Amino acid sequence: MIEERAYWLAWSQISGIGPVLLRRLQQHFGTLSIAWKANKAQLGEVEGFGFQTLEKVIQQRSRLNPEQLFTQHQQENPYFWTPADADYPRLYQFTKKMIEIVKSEI
Numbered sequence: 001m002i003e004e005r006a007y008w009l010a011w012s013q014i015s016g017i018g019p020v021l022l023r024r025l026q027q028h029f030g031t032l033s034i035a036w037k038a039n040k041a042q043l044g045e046v047e048g049f050g051f052q053t054l055e056k057v058i059q060q061r062s063r064l065n066p067e068q069l070f071t072q073h074q075q076e077n078p079y080f081w082t083p084a085d086a087d088y089p090r091l092y093q094f095t096k097k098m099i100e101i102v103k104s105e106i
Contacts, residue, residue, distance in 0.1 A: 006070035007032035008082035013069065014060045016053050022083075024048055032084075036066060 011017055011025065011032055022032070028046045029035040035043070040058055043049050049057075073080070081087065 003033055003067075004031055004084040005082045006066040007036050008084050009070050009073055010036065010061075010064050010066035013064060014057055016056045021046070021048050021053070033066075036061065 024046050025035040026032055
């Protein structure tokens with residue numbers, strides 16, 4: 001579960017990847033962690049991944065480490081949900097970045 005949360009967070013940091021492409025990636029590969037490791041040709045099989053999107057993903061993905069990003073984000077925002085969480089509110093499933101920061105006051 002923690003691993004998949006890290007990949008939801010990492011994918012949400014890549015410009016051009018919104019909720020629709022995130023869902024398509026998840027549906028195509030089964031998990032976002034598998035999608036993260038996919039090569040350019042494999043990503044190109046996903047509907048909506050044109051040349052420009054592929055180039056952005058390859059470039060930006062090489063600069064992100066999902067586990068480090070997750071650890072840093074968890075320290076700064078310990079109360080957050082991703083769609084990989086069982087208690088993720090259905091209402092938020094189609095937000096732009098697919099990540100909802102939850103304040104500790106809740």
